[in-house]
Amino acid sequence: MKIVGIAGSLRNESYTHKALGIAVQRVAALGAEVEILDLRKMKLPFCDGGDEFPEYPDVKKLQETVKQADGLILATPEYHGGMSGVLKNVLDLMSFEELSDKVVGNISILGGQSNSNSLNQMRIVMRWVHAWVIPEQIAIGQAWKAFDKEGKLLDAKLSERVDKFAQSLVENTKKLRGVG
Amino acid sequence: MKIVGIAGSLRNESYTHKALGIAVQRVAALGAEVEILDLRKMKLPFCDGGDEFPEYPDVKKLQETVKQADGLILATPEYHGGMSGVLKNVLDLMSFEELSDKVVGNISILGGQSNSNSLNQMRIVMRWVHAWVIPEQIAIGQAWKAFDKEGKLLDAKLSERVDKFAQSLVENTKKLRGVG
């Protein structure tokens, strides 16, 4: 089973990447092969509605990596009550071929109180490409005080929530895709 | 009264730009000063959560132009059941300072049957920055057969809907912002 993680933030010190890292680690601990596509290290164009971008080999890399995955973890900073344009653009660069039938877990990171605006949008968008979004989802509010110095989640309940998220993703990817 | 139009498509032959052009024209006919920010001619970065991008003077131009507007028309191609990453990124490059209290009309353009997924997302996102989204909204489905050679809308009812959209935008911008 292969799970690919994508964080829709380009910041160096990004809570979104921290949260993704934690979730990916827990999925790996459950036996999944994991890979993170770090958008900060990739050169991707704005999507113009097409799917071929010969000048941007990273588009091909993105598409191929996601295509070979069984599941995805998408993590986004919530900008203005929605997933980041960065993340939506990455999804726009792919389509049914890469995204359909994938099992997906969503995470959102917020500066203020937690909310589910971006999680809902990600759910609707991933549904549109016929992916399976697991019921479990993570919203981390007031992200600036959510992590300790080692990057671990301070809130035990939230940490447990990530455990259940990872478990659900792995178990249900097994069930839905027969891999394991 | 100044209304600024932004289309979230980078395609040359873009139905989204066509639809925006029609709506902007009708708003102008009602006496508003209009300006289109054509993203195809601007050089904008992916937003990393900050709001200053000294290497990209077009960010400043975007921010200043929108800041001085009373109202906005946002038009998006619907990609994967959501507004384009291109448009969301443009919104991410601005914030309360530019967007709050603006009166906004939303348009979405779809290849298939019309829907309101992106319109809903745009409404939620623009609400988040405390803009006023007018109740009238336009979805143009099967866009490839919606326009004639001169770029006019073929469907008379849809055309009338755009009239009402433009009227509502102008009248309610007057009411809400006391401009005329």
Place this chain on the structure above:
Amino acid sequence: MKIVGIAGSLRNESYTHKALGIAVQRVAALGAEVEILDLRKMKLPFCDGGDEFPEYPDVKKLQETVKQADGLILATPEYHGGMSGVLKNVLDLMSFEELSDKVVGNISILGGQSNSNSLNQMRIVMRWVHAWVIPEQIAIGQAWKAFDKEGKLLDAKLSERVDKFAQSLVENTKKLRGVG
């Protein structure tokens, strides 16, 4: 200016009614005429898609009262990530004739962490009937510890938020409907 308040809860000791009461009081203090339609004291049927219910005179009362209003405050308990069926049914019993062009402020009350699922749904639904939903909205999470014994909000910031909500509703009803 007349503002009508409706709370989508049938509980006797209802936080939703408390929150509605506070909001309505503040709107009244700003000079609006207010009326609360208390669903606990009305006999309403489930809506079957029609709009006449001769056996239920309260449907007529609901319709007439809302029709004569300039603005509405809708408050709902969030049940299962959505507005209550009770509130949606009340909205179903009316239509464009009663609801279009009304200026609306939305409140949601939650047992757990605050969220905007019901607020978003109420916004989409009220948009559908061409009402104007103000950008300001109130979510009261962990409602069981939000109020003091006199029914006042304990959190000063939240209380201030209700002030702004009331002000926006009154000011913008003036602007949009020319009453006041």
Place this chain on the structure above:
Amino acid sequence: MKIVGIAGSLRNESYTHKALGIAVQRVAALGAEVEILDLRKMKLPFCDGGDEFPEYPDVKKLQETVKQADGLILATPEYHGGMSGVLKNVLDLMSFEELSDKVVGNISILGGQSNSNSLNQMRIVMRWVHAWVIPEQIAIGQAWKAFDKEGKLLDAKLSERVDKFAQSLVENTKKLRGVG
């Protein structure tokens, strides 16, 4: 495998019930045991947030029947851009105990152009109670001309869409719940 169908309409001549009937029939043809809970024949109260309604034995019947199901088909008339209050109230009368882990397919019926407002709301609400909503979903627009005299769908593509919906529901209930 047991699949329970619920239509959120109380009309006698209801397109929602017709559509549900078709979907349930196809699910049965694939080997599932099916049962329709016909709300027109049940006496249910408005939900006040509680889960015990001794004066309404049909609440118990609803809860027990859904609890024993592996999957659900929910069909709603779209009233005002949302699922009917009738259907939401039925969901409010249940909770995690009945709804969690169920595999769910959603259908909406509209008088006008098809849309996904209610489908989205149903997806968000059923996610909230940790059900699995299948990616496939059905919107039947202009329902008054969608069915022939025998109650069959006139549009072959739409009919095929219902086939895929039924197949997905049955196959994925097998996978997710290990029933057969």
